[in-house]
Amino acid sequence: MNGGKVTSASVPPSPRSPRSQAEILQSANLKPFSFSVLKAATRNFRPDSVLGEGGFGSVFKGWIDEQSLAAAKPGTGTVIAVKRLNHEGIQGHQEWLAEINYLGQLNHPNLVKLIGYCLEDDHRLLVYEFMPRGSLENHLFRRSSYFQPLSWNLRIKVALGAAKGLAYLHSPEAKVIYRDFKSSNILIDSNYNAKLSDFGLAKDGPADGQSHVSTRVMGTHGYAAPEYMATGHLTARSDIYSFGVVLLELLTGRRCIDKSRPSGEQILVVFVKPFLASKRKILHIMDPRIDGQYSSSVATRAALLAMKCLMKEPKHRPTADELVKSLEQIQELQKASEIVRNEPVHKDDDNKVVSYPRPAGSTSGGV
Secondary structure (H helix, E strand, C coil), X not given: CCCCCCCCCCCCCCCXXXXXXXXXXXXXXXXXXXXXXXXXXXXXXXXXXXXXEECCEEEEEXXXXXXXXXXXXXXXXXXXXXXXXXXCHHHHHHHHHHHHHHHCCCXXXXXXXXXXXXXXXXXXXXXXXXXXXXEHHHHHHCCCCCXXXXXXXXXXXXXXXXXXHHHHHHCCCCCEECCCCCHXXXXXXXXXXXXXXXXXXXXXXXXXXXXXXXXXXXXXXXXXCHHHHHHCEEXXXXXXXXXXXXXXXXXHCCCCECCCCCHHHCEHHHHHHHHHCCHHHHHHHCCHHHCCCCCHHHHHXXXXXXXXXXXXXXXXXXXXXXXXXXXXXXXHHHHHHHHHHHCCCEECCCCCEECCCCCCCCCCCCC
């Protein structure tokens, strides 16, 4: 995550005026934890309990007693994820506060749940629900026996869950621009429900009558919208562009920037553009690990949706609500294609096989 400053601002529906740290901590529906409890819960922040490392700290696995909130023995009580802030001045503190400001008040099944925080001396920590399947990034790009390649159906499910989380953030109720939508910030629970995490860079959406928020350029290279990178003008459609990049990662199994690939293939958005223009060519860029799991018509719909998200002109990109509708339709199409594919072979009275017409567009793409 690139450096920069995030100002803490109020979360709707409260009036939009900057709030003090005390007000933010008071109004958030969160539990305060002592440093000693979190130190014990994570077994002194043991290196083997590290779940991940992000822009402003490391995340550790820990255990607490749900009732008393005291530290518990590993394998007992409730599993938590504890993010410990690097001791780095004002920017880290602002991101810590922004996270509490947003996640302390926003509540949705597709946002990760923030349980509490610790602010003691120079220690700043955040306590989250534990997400047992880790990040989407790990499932797509980590080559290990622990992370199996996600099936096509689960990829659609994760994309839909993430889109619902984004639609909630963009809704009139929340009016938040996420600003750091990427595969490492999409966490997955035991049932493969996607939840957005890491709100250190989130911003309030534009005030009434304003078209955008002007801000210092931050976010993550490769995912950030070109107009935002060029001008610092932030809108909800900036998040949609980033969604399009993640959708491409889901379709292709390739990282948005991969310096290990040949020069023409290092930037995913640039590499796939020529393929997205033709329905036949789209199938050439699909992740080979999910070959045979999708119909070409469904894959094409998903690729065209990614293309719309990546439109140069922000107003031509879909809204998050439209994303949700499109992905729901893609999910239904996929189910329908599987029903047709799994139908038993029918025979007539003379015991001859009767062939049934296949659904349109299912002759290629591994069906």
